[in-house]
Amino acid sequence: MRYGVISDIHGNLEALEVVADALADENIDKILCPGDIVGYGANPAECIKILTGLNTIVVCGNHDAGSVGLSDINCFNEAARIAVLWTRKTLTESDIIYLKNLEFVYKDRSITLVHGTLQEPEEFHYMLDEKAARATFDLMDTTVCFIGHSHVPGAFIYRKNRADYTNAEIIKVRNAEKVIINAGSVGQPRDGNPSLCYCVYDTDKERITFKRLPYNVPKAQGKILKAGLPHFLAHRLSQGV
Numbered sequence: 001m002r003y004g005v006i007s008d009i010h011g012n013l014e015a016l017e018v019v020a021d022a023l024a025d026e027n028i029d030k031i032l033c034p035g036d037i038v039g040y041g042a043n044p045a046e047c048i049k050i051l052t053g054l055n056t057i058v059v060c061g062n063h064d065a066g067s068v069g070l071s072d073i074n075c076f077n078e079a080a081r082i083a084v085l086w087t088r089k090t091l092t093e094s095d096i097i098y099l100k101n102l103e104f105v106y107k108d109r110s111i112t113l114v115h116g117t118l119q120e121p122e123e124f125h126y127m128l129d130e131k132a133a134r135a136t137f138d139l140m141d142t143t144v145c146f147i148g149h150s151h152v153p154g155a156f157i158y159r160k161n162r163a164d165y166t167n168a169e170i171i172k173v174r175n176a177e178k179v180i181i182n183a184g185s186v187g188q189p190r191d192g193n194p195s196l197c198y199c200v201y202d203t204d205k206e207r208i209t210f211k212r213l214p215y216n217v218p219k220a221q222g223k224i225l226k227a228g229l230p231h232f233l234a235h236r237l238s239q240g241v
Contacts, residue, residue: 003111003201004028005183007148009051010063011041011087012187012237013223015196016050018215019186023054026200032106034148034183035061035115038091038099040083040233041187042223048095060102061115061148062124067091068099071124079230086229110203112145126150127180130163137163137178144173144201144208145180152191153184153199153210167191174206181208194240 004023009016023031033056038044044067051058063080065071067087076084091099104121106113116124117132118139126149127133133156136145154167158178173179184197191197195212202209221234 001110001203002027002029003203004031004198005034005146005181005201006031006056006186006198007034007146007183008036008061008151008185008187009033009041009047010036010039010185010187011044011047012220013041013043013046013050014216014220015187016047018213019196019198020050020054022198022211022213028200031056032111032113032146033058034113034146035059035102036063036148037061038067038087039063039080040224040229041220042227042229044087045091045095047187048091048098052098057106057113058102059106059113059115060099060104063087064099064102065122065124068096070100071122079232083229083233086227107142110142110144111201112140112142114145114147116147116149118145124149127156127182130156130165133158133163133165133180136180140178140180143176143178145178146201147180147182148185150182150190151185151188152182153197154182155208156180169210171208172206173201173208179208184210188237189240190236192240194238 066073066084118136157176224234
């Protein structure tokens with residue numbers, strides 16, 4: 001089985017189209033998305049349409065929930081809040097129904113999918129340290145869990161009662177008891193690299209590979225500015241922050 005994992009798309013159609021084409025060439029069996037299809041970017045409805053067309057398994061992210069009134073957006077920063085309110089106005093009724101029906105956690109026999117943490121998944125906590133990772137490891141009953149939310153690719157690897165962090169390009173699942181993978185971000189990377197990020201999990205080879213691809217950043221930026229969204233949301237795309 002080969003999973004393609006794409007997280008935090010955030011209405012960035014230019015990035016999503018590039019990664020969708022790449023996954024078509026990757027011999028992928030199933031596409032997974034740990035949430036945040038919308039928010040920040042200028043093409044939320046178009047991104048939803050692509051993901052539904054690809055039959056993607058998606059869980060709810062905080063911007064997905066905020067855009068349809070399922071969570072309080074007062075904790076968002078000003079730019080994020082403006083973008084969420086703008087997104088609400090652009091979604092169709094079918095888009096709203098789709099986002100409202102997203103589950104917070106998905107699980108099958110081999111993988112778990114959640115936006116932030118398995119501890120109170122509807123609260124969208126960040127997993128930024130070993131303590132947060134351990135809380136999710138304790139709740140996992142699959143070997144691999146994919147998350148997003150921080151927009152920074154990396155992995156927590158649990159072995160011999162230790163939870164170690166790595167940002168290695170290739171994660172060998174066979175060498176771990178459990179693994180939590182942050183898939184990074186397709187639409188708004190924040191690790192200093194503006195190229196979109198995704199990963200591929202090959203269950204036969206028991207390894208997860210992070211991949212980066214360039215996309216038309218100026219076009220995505222132009223759409224954000226044309227929509228009247230905060231300039232910072234356009235600027236950060238070229239900086240990877």
